[in-house]
Amino acid sequence: MTSYALxxxxxxxxxxxxxxxxxxxxxxxxFPEAAFGCTHxxxxxxxxxxLSFTLPSEPLLRTAEERLRAQGYEVTPGVPDAAGRAVxxxxxDALTGTLTVGELLAxxxxxxxxxxxxxxxPPPAQRLVTHGHVRPQWQGGELVLAAMPAVGGxxxxxxxxxxxxxxxxx
Numbered sequence: 194m195t196s197y198a199l200x201x202x203x204x205x206x207x208x209x210x211x212x213x214x215x216x217x218x219x220x221x222x223x224f225p226e227a228a229f230g231c232t233h234x235x236x237x238x239x240x241x242x243x244l245s246f247t248l249p250s251e252p253l254l255r256t257a258e259e260r261l262r263a264q265g266y267e268v269t270p271g272v273p274d275a276a277g278r279a280v281x282x283x284x285x286d287a288l289t290g291t292l293t294v295g296e297l298l299a300x301x302x303x304x305x306x307x308x309x310x311x312x313x314x315p316p317p318a319q320r321l322v323t324h325g326h327v328r329p330q331w332q333g334g335e336l337v338l339a340a341m342p343a344v345g346g347x348x349x350x351x352x353x354x355x356x357x358x359x360x361x362x363x
Contacts, residue, residue: 196227197254200245200273201266202235208278208352211242212328215280218246222257224281225249229302231277231331245272278330288327291347294319297327297338304335308342309351315340320347326354 205211215230224230229247234240248254258268279285284301294306295317308315321340327350329338339351 196247196249197251198245198247198272199254199258199261199268199270200233200243201261201268202243202273203241203266205242206240208232208242211244212280215244215246218244218257218260219281222253222260225253226283228253228281229277229279229283230281231272231279233273233277235273243273245277247272275334276331278328279336280328282329282336285327288323289325291320291322293317294321294348297321297323301327302336303327303329303338306338306340306348308340308348310341315348322347322349324349324354326350326352328352 203211203214205214211232215232219228219230225248227249229245231245231247233243233245235243246254246257248257261268279302282302284303287300288297292300294315297303297306298317305314306321322343327338329336331337340348341351343349
């Protein structure tokens, strides 16, 4: 299937706010199941987030481009880098509660799961508690979810929905 991509830089530097922008545009345009919406960290004098959208049709891409431009974004064809963090992707809505790694892979566009500090992939029967927040990242052309061990022999996604801000305890 041919896909079409575009991206836009933002003034946003927080992941949560960038997620909100991606999800808002995806809802506003009623993106089809095959769509991807990612965040990308732009380094430089003023680190910030970029948003990318990969869509299954050129007309939908043009509509997304028009909406982004109407909201004041400068839009560029393609994606800013190969390491986007997926917020909208096929099957993302089905990844809630506790599921096995096998179920997660079968229900979504995620290609594999890695566990921090361990070689290889977890077994398909390994349970993963999603907390309704699953943000895989593109690595070498694959959508990969980084997970970490948790209570009771389960796994959780490495990225948590409400992280504690740095230095919050002092």
